[in-house]
Amino acid sequence: xxxxxxxxxxxxxxxxxxMKASDGSExxxxxxxxxxxxxxxxxxxxxARNYVMGDVLARMKRMQGYEVLHPFGWDAFGLPxxxxxxxxxxxxxxxxxxxxxxxxxxxxxxxxxxYDWDREVISCDPDxxxxxxxxxxxxxxxxxxxxxxxxxxxxxxxxxxxxxxxxINGRCWRHPDVEVxxxxxxxxxxxxxxxxxxxxxxxxxxxxxxxxxxxxxxxxIGRSMGAEVDFPVDGMPGESxxxxxxxxxxxxxxxxxxxxxxxxxxxxxxxxxxxxxxxDYAEKARKETEIERLSTEREKAGVATGGFAINPLNGExxxxxxxxxxxMTYGTGAIMAVPAHDERDFEFAxxxxxxxxxxxxxxxxxxxxxxxxxxxxxxxxxxxxFNGLDSTVAFERICDWLEKKGIGKRAIKYRLRDWLISRQRxxxxxxxxxxxxxxxxxxxxxxxxxxxxxxxxxxxxxQPNWYRTKCPIGGEDxxxxxxxxxxxxxxxxxxLRYASPHDDHEAFDSELVNHWMPVDQYTGGVEHAIxxxxxSRFFTKVxxxxxxxxxxxxxMRLFNQGMVKRFGQVMSKSAGNGVSIDELAxxxxxxxxxxxxxxxxxxxxxxxxxxxxLNGVVKFLQRVWRLxxxxxxxxxxxxxxxxxxxxxxxxxxxxxxVGKVTEHYDELRFNTAVxxxxxxxxxxxxxxQGGGTRDxxxxxxxRTLLKLLNPLAPHVAEEMWQHMGEKGLLADxxxxxxxAAAAAEPKVVLVVQVGxxxxxxxxxxxxxxxxxxxxxxxxxxxxxxxxxxxxxxxxIYVPDRLINLVP
RNA sequence: GUCGGCGUGGCGGAAUGGCAGACGCGCCAGCCUUAGGAGCUGGUGCCCGAAAGGGCGUGGAGGUUCAAAUCCUCUCGCCGACACCA
Numbered sequence: 001x002x003x004x005x006x007x008x009x010x011x012x013x014x015x016x017x018x019m020k021a022s023d024g025s026e027x028x029x030x031x032x033x034x035x036x037x038x039x040x041x042x043x044x045x046x047x048a049r050n051y052v053m054g055d056v057l058a059r060m061k062r063m064q065g066y067e068v069l070h071p072f073g074w075d076a077f078g079l080p081x082x083x084x085x086x087x088x089x090x091x092x093x094x095x096x097x098x099x100x101x102x103x104x105x106x107x108x109x110x111x112x113x114x115y116d117w118d119r120e121v122i123s124c125d126p127d128x129x130x131x132x133x134x135x136x137x138x139x140x141x142x143x144x145x146x147x148x149x150x151x152x153x154x155x156x157x158x159x160x161x162x163x164x165x166x167x168i169n170g171r172c173w174r175h176p177d178v179e180v181x182x183x184x185x186x187x188x189x190x191x192x193x194x195x196x197x198x199x200x201x202x203x204x205x206x207x208x209x210x211x212x213x214x215x216x217x218x219x220x221i222g223r224s225m226g227a228e229v230d231f232p233v234d235g236m237p238g239e240s241x242x243x244x245x246x247x248x249x250x251x252x253x254x255x256x257x258x259x260x261x262x263x264x265x266x267x268x269x270x271x272x273x274x275x276x277x278x279x280d281y282a283e284k285a286r287k288e289t290e291i292e293r294l295s296t297e298r299e300k301a302g303v304a305t306g307g308f309a310i311n312p313l314n315g316e317x318x319x320x321x322x323x324x325x326x327x328m329t330y331g332t333g334a335i336m337a338v339p340a341h342d343e344r345d346f347e348f349a350x351x352x353x354x355x356x357x358x359x360x361x362x363x364x365x366x367x368x369x370x371x372x373x374x375x376x377x378x379x380x381x382x383x384x385x386f387n388g389l390d391s392t393v394a395f396e397r398i399c400d401w402l403e404k405k406g407i408g409k410r411a412i413k414y415r416l417r418d419w420l421i422s423r424q425r426x427x428x429x430x431x432x433x434x435x436x437x438x439x440x441x442x443x444x445x446x447x448x449x450x451x452x453x454x455x456x457x458x459x460x461x462x463q464p465n466w467y468r469t470k471c472p473i474g475g476e477d478x479x480x481x482x483x484x485x486x487x488x489x490x491x492x493x494x495x496l497r498y499a500s501p502h503d504d505h506e507a508f509d510s511e512l513v514n515h516w517m518p519v520d521q522y523t524g525g526v527e528h529a530i531x532x533x534x535x536s537r538f539f540t541k542v543x544x545x546x547x548x549x550x551x552x553x554x555x556m557r558l559f560n561q562g563m564v565k566r567f568g569q570v571m572s573k574s575a576g577n578g579v580s581i582d583e584l585a586x587x588x589x590x591x592x593x594x595x596x597x598x599x600x601x602x603x604x605x606x607x608x609x610x611x612x613x614l615n616g617v618v619k620f621l622q623r624v625w626r627l628x629x630x631x632x633x634x635x636x637x638x639x640x641x642x643x644x645x646x647x648x649x650x651x652x653x654x655x656x657x658v659g660k661v662t663e664h665y666d667e668l669r670f671n672t673a674v675x676x677x678x679x680x681x682x683x684x685x686x687x688x689q690g691g692g693t694r695d696x697x698x699x700x701x702x703r704t705l706l707k708l709l710n711p712l713a714p715h716v717a718e719e720m721w722q723h724m725g726e727k728g729l730l731a732d733x734x735x736x737x738x739x740a741a742a743a744a745e746p747k748v749v750l751v752v753q754v755g756x757x758x759x760x761x762x763x764x765x766x767x768x769x770x771x772x773x774x775x776x777x778x779x780x781x782x783x784x785x786x787x788x789x790x791x792x793x794x795x796i797y798v799p800d801r802l803i804n805l806v807p
Numbered sequence: 808g809u810c811g812g813c814g815u816g817g818c819g820g821a822a823u824g825g826c827a828g829a830c831g832c833g834c835c836a837g838c839c840u841u842a843g844g845a846g847c848u849g850g851u852g853c854c855c856g857a858a859a860g861g862g863c864g865u866g867g868a869g870g871u872u873c874a875a876a877u878c879c880u881c882u883c884g885c886c887g888a889c890a891c892c893a
Contacts, residue, residue, distance in 0.1 A: 211811080211812095212811065212812075212887085212888080215810070215811060215888085216811090216888060216889080219810075219888080219889060220889085222892065224892070224893085226893080243893080244892095244893065245893060246892090246893065247893080258893090300891075324891090325891045325893095326891085326893075327891075327892070327893090329892090330892045330893075331892070331893060332893095334893095335893045336893085337893090338893090342893070343808095343891090344891055344893075345893085347891095413892075413893090414892090415892055526887090526888095529888085530888095599819090599830085599831070600819075601819060601820070602819095602820075605820095606886095607819080608819085610819085610832095612818085612819085612831095612832055612833080613819070613831055613832050615832085616830090616831050616832060617831080619831095619846095620830095620831085622846095671819090671820075671821090671830085671831095672820095672821070672822095672829085672830080674830075674831090675820095675821070675829065675830035675831075676829090676830085677830095678829095678830055678831075679829075679830065682830090
């Protein structure tokens with residue numbers, strides 16, 4: 001198998017345009033999308049694994065008669081380019097990025113991966129980020145973008161703000177060993193929280209997503225249902241503290257309150273005597289880093305304010321404390337503490353010797369000594385008029401009561417927070433607004449987009465020639481926003497741009513988007529399970545509301561492929577353990593590399609890279625080559641066994657392989673799909689060695705094998721196809737149809753059993769499913785007679801080959 | 808701590824509740840050249856046995872079933888996500 005065949009076929013495919021997606025096609029569409037990568041230099045075999053998966057699927061779908069959209073692009077803005085530029089002074093991030101893109105593109109082509117390159121999207125291209133900016137303005141127009149002074153996560157290494165989602169365990173997502181700091185800054189946010197409910201509810205529609213990702217998104221959004229209740233402050237008429245609780249049924253057990261250190265009422269409720277200590281404590285809490293504050297290991301600590309509040313349910317006076325285990329960013333920043341039924345409150349009460357009152361009795365009855373909080377449901381006690389009720393009932397009754405009295409109401413809270421999108425970086429899409437002393441925040445008119453980055457690589461805030469501008473409204477001297485957007489904005493809509501990549505008067509053509517979308521298959525790493533996928537879903541819903549797209553969810557079916565590791569670590573150039581596509585394709589050819597990537601392990605699992613098995617797939621390809629083009633050499637093999645593979649066995653094997661390979665490609669179970677093809681090749685070899693004739697049936701077996709192999713090993717398959725004298729591209733050939741009758745085992749047998757004893761057996765048609773076979777059996781005279789009118793206690797379906805195993 | 812997922816040969820891993828270990832790697836033997844680290848053929852879960860054959864086997868303990876790697880309960884171990892969210 002000469003390696004020159006690879007460029008040969010790559011050129012033929014390019015000229016024939018097999019990979020181009022036609023907008024006006026009559027065929028059913030199939031949108032096969034892979035997550036666009038960050039162009040970080042050499043792509044590794046880890047990237048290739050992902051893209052080969054997408055390519056195998058695209059090639060099969062084309063052969064199945066779909067009009068396949070299989071595009072590619074680059075997530076080209078972002079910090080690594082700036083870091084690289086800084087490292088080798090003088091390199092512009094743009095040059096570094098575009099250079100990497102050129103390299104990556106060459107490698108992808110080398111692997112025989114076919115993309116519709118006419119639709120390539122590069123997020124740092126002004127023709128792209130022009131529309132990223134337009135979409136930001138759409139958000140602004142719809143009231144979904146706002147500026148706010150807020151304590152933000154600040155990465156001291158990257159010197160930029162991070163979104164919540166980019167803070168992992170209190171550390172920067174890019175630098176796992178760097179603690180994130182808190183800073184107060186005025187920043188742009190997107191109101192993703194407005195969509196929290198829909199983002200959560202619509203997870204139900206994503207039934208073809210991995211359960212794991214659905215759970216992660218659900219938890220991330222974090223809905224809780226409860227009530228907001230106002231607790232009047234003792235001695236301050238008209239003043240009250242609003243708390244949020246998920247357990248209104250425990251209101252009678254509230255023995256104290258806790259405010260977050262940043263809570264606005266802390267100063268007011270604090271008495272003179274306690275003022276100094278409270279101030280001191282709040283000051284310290286503010287300085288603590290998020291990671292210290294969020295540690296559950298730490299003992300709960302706080303200080304009393306000296307102030308009191310009134311429990312509106314029973315009129316009881318309860319002390320107000322300040323403690324940092326209450327977060328200003330969730331709920332109302334204030335809680336009622338019910339130590340008997342909340343573990344955190346229990347710990348706090350125990351430490352400061354605060355009263356603990358049980359108001360829900362566990363099923364085992366009231367506890368004599370409370371050693372720990374009881375958080376389950378039970379019977380209400382010490383709760384006035386609600387005594388004796390089940391706590392789940394009391395939950396509703398107390399809410400009703402609060403609402404009737406006007407001191408509280410049911411409320412739903414989300415863990416999800418608004419998306420902070422400002423980045424104090426050069427290499428990103430500039431936020432297209434102007435600050436005018438007269439008109440305030442003025443959006444740059446869409447027809448003036450893009451707000452292009454200045455050529456010089458230097459912080460935008462240090463480029464007055466760039467940021468000094470005129471107000472688009474009145475022409476006053478004004479200043480441009482010098483922050484750029486989080487790159488996750490770029491990637492929240494790139495899959496829409498592929499539908500009309502050259503549209504130069506709108507972000508995308510709605511009609512074309514509605515034609516291609518939603519994405520039928522989306523493949524990418526699980527590391528994007530929350531960030532990218534949640535943001536893309538959010539964008540899609542906003543665009544739906546704006547009437548610009550017809551779908552409410554962008555990705556129908558999601559697949560998270562595993563990572564390729566080496567020496568136990570994720571493969572990457574920077575970690576120095578990368579194996580490049582060049583090396584893989586250079587070793588034994590692109591096709592062997594492709595098959596090996598698919599065969600190395602289950603696609604969703606992480607795999608350790610080793611080339612130990614590469615030789616096995618090379619042997620497989622060589623065997624296929626001989627079967628197809630030199631079958632006579634196999635018949636002549638010396639020392640061959642005399643085991644015969646009957647023609648019927650070969651025929652059935654071919655039919656079964658069609659069914660299995662089609663199904664497993666479809667379900668992205670490539671490792672087993674490869675195994676089935678190997679089995680077929682083994683059977684075919686056995687057939688020849690056993691003296692099988694090379695008749696029309698053999699010929700059809702060969703052709704079927706080539707078609708099934710084509711998505712995996714397209715160069716070799718095309719070459720063999722051509723050698724066989726076939727006209728036309730194998731890529732254009734039709735996918736073999738599955739013949740269920742030919743694939744079926746000879747027959748199946750039903751065992752009918754009454755009272756645990758075998759009564760009769762019945763042959764049924766081959767090819768029936770278990771359910772069909774059972775039904776057929778129950779309808780048959782023979783079985784009815786055997787049952788003797790008593791009805792079966794059991795009807796057992798057993799394949800013929802296993803009949804002897806049944807007692 | 809909570810929520811997910813996973814435990815199968817020497818290895819990567821297969822098995823709609825139906826012959827566990829497909830397919831491949833590795834290993835062993837033979838063939839071929841005989842320079843093989845190339846190629847071909849056969850064998851290869853573990854134990855007993857010369858063989859025929861027998862026994863045991865999917866982390867562990869129970870259970871459901873004619874039948875369990877698969878379903879249920881408990882338990883041990885590993886991995887991942889989230890983690891004071893009131």
